[in-house]
Amino acid sequence: MKKIVIGLCCLLCLAQFIPVVEAKDAVTVYIFTKGEDEISQKTVLFFKKLQNKYTFEVVEYEVWNSEWKEDREKRKLADKVAETFGEEIIGAPYIVIGDNYTLDEYAESFNEELENALINELNNNKYVDVVEKIYNEIKKQNNVDKILAPLLMLLLPSIIGIIIFISRKSQKNKD
Numbered sequence: 001m002k003k004i005v006i007g008l009c010c011l012l013c014l015a016q017f018i019p020v021v022e023a024k025d026a027v028t029v030y031i032f033t034k035g036e037d038e039i040s041q042k043t044v045l046f047f048k049k050l051q052n053k054y055t056f057e058v059v060e061y062e063v064w065n066s067e068w069k070e071d072r073e074k075r076k077l078a079d080k081v082a083e084t085f086g087e088e089i090i091g092a093p094y095i096v097i098g099d100n101y102t103l104d105e106y107a108e109s110f111n112e113e114l115e116n117a118l119i120n121e122l123n124n125n126k127y128v129d130v131v132e133k134i135y136n137e138i139k140k141q142n143n144v145d146k147i148l149a150p151l152l153m154l155l156l157p158s159i160i161g162i163i164i165f166i167s168r169k170s171q172k173n174k175d
Contacts, residue, residue: 027121028057030131032078032094035062043093043106050115054122059131063092080134097121099128 029047033040047058061074082089085102095103101117103110121127 026055026057027098027118027124027127028059028129028132029118030081030096031058031060032063032074032081032089032092032096033060034064034092037092039106040093042108043095046106046108046111046114050118054118056118056122063094077131077135077138080138081131084130084134096131098124099130100124 031040031043031047033044044058044060050056051058061077063075063078078089078094081096082094082102082104085096087102087104089104091105093106095101095106095114097114097117098121100120103114
């Protein structure tokens with residue numbers, strides 16, 4: 001009986017790490033920028049203007065601040081996203097629309113291409129928000145790292161104590 005209780009406790013502890021999938025209603029365009037950089041701001045402005053024609057979200061992540069210092073957490077997200085697409089970020093802005101389109105750098109000559117990519121995702125019944133998915137994985141991993149070490153420090157002595165108790169109890173029953 002005690003083994004069953006211990007097993008259930010272990011399963012309950014592990015259940016908190018099962019991923020939760022949420023439905024996504026709106027398409028989101030992600031723009032990893034250099035903050036106040038002129039090209040980055042033109043990119044954001046272009047998508048803000050498109051919001052007058054289409055319903056979608058724009059999320060800007062400033063990967064470098066105005067002093068050109070890297071924001072490590074946001075840069076880690078950008079790099080993981082690029083890695084998912086088999087790419088490496090060589091400039092900013094880095095634009096991500098769904099799981100089918102990315103663009104590294106921006107010029108007005110790409111406006112039609114960007115709008116078409118957005119329209120394709122708006123019409124995509126199987127839209128996948130890759131950036132949000134990766135962001136949640138990073139956040140979950142950070143939470144696991146913050147919880148796992150203290151949890152192990154608390155649970156390990158208890159588990160060892162239970163094992164010793166059960167083995168002694170079994171030994172007494174054999175005698």
